[in-house]
Amino acid sequence: MIVKFGDDINTDYIVPAYILQEAWDKKFFADYAFERYSPDFPKTCRSNPNKDNVVVAGKNFGCGSSREQAVYAIQYNDVNAVIAESFPDIFFRNSINNSFCVVKVESVSDLVLGDRVEIDLQNLVVNIDGTRGRMQKQITMNEEERDLLVAGGRLGKVRERLRERLLATN
Amino acid sequence: MVTNQQTIVEKIVSRAVGRQVRAGEHIDVLPIDKLYFNEVIAPPAIINFQNDFQSVFADAASNSRKKPGEISVWGEGGKTKLKVFDPSRVCFIPDHTVPSCSVKVAQGVNLMKQFAADQGIKMFKEGDGIEHTVVTEEGFVRPGEVVVATDSHTDTVGAIGALGFGIGTTEAEYALATGEIYDFFVPETYKFEISGDFHPGVSAKDLILTILGTVKEGGCSKKVAEYSGDTIRKMGMDGRFTMCNMSVEMSARTGIVNPDKVTSEFVRDTIERHPELSQELSSRMETGSMVRSDDGASYASDMDLDAGEIEPQVALPHSPANTKPASELSDELNVVFIGSCTNARHSDLVEAARIIKGKKVNQNVNLLVIPTSRLVYNWAMDQGILKIFADAGANIESSNCGPCFGKHMGVLSPGDRCLSTSNRNYKGRMGSPEANIYLSSPATAAASAIEGKIADPRRYYAA
Numbered sequence: 001m002i003v004k005f006g007d008d009i010n011t012d013y014i015v016p017a018y019i020l021q022e023a024w025d026k027k028f029f030a031d032y033a034f035e036r037y038s039p040d041f042p043k044t045c046r047s048n049p050n051k052d053n054v055v056v057a058g059k060n061f062g063c064g065s066s067r068e069q070a071v072y073a074i075q076y077n078d079v080n081a082v083i084a085e086s087f088p089d090i091f092f093r094n095s096i097n098n099s100f101c102v103v104k105v106e107s108v109s110d111l112v113l114g115d116r117v118e119i120d121l122q123n124l125v126v127n128i129d130g131t132r133g134r135m136q137k138q139i140t141m142n143e144e145e146r147d148l149l150v151a152g153g154r155l156g157k158v159r160e161r162l163r164e165r166l167l168a169t170n
Numbered sequence: 171m172v173t174n175q176q177t178i179v180e181k182i183v184s185r186a187v188g189r190q191v192r193a194g195e196h197i198d199v200l201p202i203d204k205l206y207f208n209e210v211i212a213p214p215a216i217i218n219f220q221n222d223f224q225s226v227f228a229d230a231a232s233n234s235r236k237k238p239g240e241i242s243v244w245g246e247g248g249k250t251k252l253k254v255f256d257p258s259r260v261c262f263i264p265d266h267t268v269p270s271c272s273v274k275v276a277q278g279v280n281l282m283k284q285f286a287a288d289q290g291i292k293m294f295k296e297g298d299g300i301e302h303t304v305v306t307e308e309g310f311v312r313p314g315e316v317v318v319a320t321d322s323h324t325d326t327v328g329a330i331g332a333l334g335f336g337i338g339t340t341e342a343e344y345a346l347a348t349g350e351i352y353d354f355f356v357p358e359t360y361k362f363e364i365s366g367d368f369h370p371g372v373s374a375k376d377l378i379l380t381i382l383g384t385v386k387e388g389g390c391s392k393k394v395a396e397y398s399g400d401t402i403r404k405m406g407m408d409g410r411f412t413m414c415n416m417s418v419e420m421s422a423r424t425g426i427v428n429p430d431k432v433t434s435e436f437v438r439d440t441i442e443r444h445p446e447l448s449q450e451l452s453s454r455m456e457t458g459s460m461v462r463s464d465d466g467a468s469y470a471s472d473m474d475l476d477a478g479e480i481e482p483q484v485a486l487p488h489s490p491a492n493t494k495p496a497s498e499l500s501d502e503l504n505v506v507f508i509g510s511c512t513n514a515r516h517s518d519l520v521e522a523a524r525i526i527k528g529k530k531v532n533q534n535v536n537l538l539v540i541p542t543s544r545l546v547y548n549w550a551m552d553q554g555i556l557k558i559f560a561d562a563g564a565n566i567e568s569s570n571c572g573p574c575f576g577k578h579m580g581v582l583s584p585g586d587r588c589l590s591t592s593n594r595n596y597k598g599r600m601g602s603p604e605a606n607i608y609l610s611s612p613a614t615a616a617a618s619a620i621e622g623k624i625a626d627p628r629r630y631y632a633a
Contacts, residue, residue: 010594017577018581020210021213023274037598060388060421068339088392090322090337094341154344162230163229
């Protein structure tokens with residue numbers, strides 16, 4: 001775990017609006033992650049040579065604006081997952097659509113910076129090996145969402161639906 | 171108890187999927203009625219749509235049993251052509267930073283124009299207005315519809331009894347291809363029942379800020395906020411837009427008001443301005459698209475409020491839920507913004523102008539007034555309302571999101587103290603993270619612009 005945030009981190013904090021229209025490729029937004037809230041975020045993430053960063057947050061992570069660039073900004077800083085106590089729907093759906101791992105657990109109060117975290121989507125548990133010893137936390141996630149994450153999003157499904165429809169009408 | 175009583179949300183989704191659904195139910199495929207884009211998200215969505223689906227069209231064309239000339243996916247010159255699911259149910263509205271504030275923004279708007287022309291999609295012009303206002307004024311979004319758009323304030327369309335959801339770039343790109351969204355959970359509903367009359371100088375914005383101050387930023391998470399009661403029934407459409415608009419600030423899935431006489435009048439006015447929509451809109455209203463929650467519908471939560479007890483509210487830095495009565499505040503200001511998709515409609519400008527008329531904006535304050543749409547702008551010009559603001563020393567800009575987006579027209583410096591009628595006062599939202607942003611109603615903003623500090627507008631209303 002590389003960074004821990006509190007409650008109600010909105011997507012304006014994750015990536016500021018002024019930059020959203022300045023590029024159409026996803027990687028661009030990594031440099032602006034948390035620019036107005038926690039400006040060291042990109043540097044901190046990139047200083048980890050293992051590139052296996054996990055961000056932990058409290059309730060309602062990703063609230064506010066629907067900007068999907070918030071997902072890219074985190075994802076392209078070598079962050080593999082966000083573990084939080086809750087996510088609003090838009091951010092959660094945007095994350096799944098980018099096969100970015102977002103998992104909800106009941107409490108993050110006992111997670112400490114530097115803890116080793118392993119997310120097991122098959123068994124829906126987070127295994128923690130840290131300063132407070134070994135712990136396991138249940139992930140609250142329904143099967144449809146889990147399967148989508150494991151499958152890498154829903155693009156394949158959407159393409160197949162479109163193809164069937166085009167063939168049916170042609 | 172098993173009951174067949176439904177909320178308006180359950181009814182709209184039931185109609186969309188063609189079977190009775192209940193809150194909490196998972197739906198594989200939710201067909202949408204309308205989809206709209208702003209210029210922030212349309213350009214990458216168009217590019218991703220082309221990249222992700224071009225090969226599907228090519229594949230479908232090569233596997234077709236029909237001759238090339240008979241296949242609808244073939245474009246000119248025998249080339250397979252990408253098509254959106256239904257151009258008549260999509261529209262593009264450049265509104266966040268127009269007239270374009272950077273080269274890249276201008277390029278994006280041009281890409282939208284080109285794609286819209288190619289696909290037969292309606293493209294609004296720069297200055298036609300803020301998307302959520304335009305889609306309702308122009309009759310593009312109607313009561314009872316499932317609506318998605320690339321902006322979290324799509325909840326605004328709930329004011330006319332439509333079910334509007336903000337979506338990201340990828341969902342929008344998929345919806346553009348298929349007219350569907352996927353893995354949708356029918357949301358539960360949080361009912362806010364409001365009764366009684368507002369005191370003069372108090373309005374919908376003070377009510378929604380009061381609610382936000384109580385339930386906080388995550389308080390309506392996963393649920394739809396339904397606003398009902400006699401206060402809402404008596405409230406004009408402008409106030410309803412304000413209420414629904416800020417539902418997302420308490421993390422609601424969306425906001426909604428049950429259609430009634432006020433809604434019908436709004437639709438009738440739309441038909442008057444757009445006779446070409448007359449037949450379709452009238453028939454939709456007759457065929458029962460104006461669905462309402464049943465009396466016995468079940469709600470996940472509810473809250474009762476008395477409008478008579480609401481005072482002018484201000485949200486302090488840096489959260490829309492950080493509210494206090496204006497009467498307890500006197501913070502000095504140097505910027506006041508009356509605008510945005512929250513509060514820049516007819517009655518908002520009327521309230522603000524009534525207070526400002528014949529007075530001057532405080533010498534320390536830069537007052538920006540940005541009507542929410544060209545329709546409102548031109549109406550306010552005809553009514554002499556813009557002249558009242560201009561005479562007072564305000565800067566009046568053509569319709570766009572303005573300083574609320576923090577990129578265009580009034581970006582804040584460190585140390586600035588801005589009172590805004592918009593919906594978000596997050597740190598850094600309107601520019602520097604070292605600026606302080608407050609939120610209020612247009613009446614409070616107008617009184618504060620005159621006094622140079624946060625002011626209770628009630629003293630401008632004769633007893």
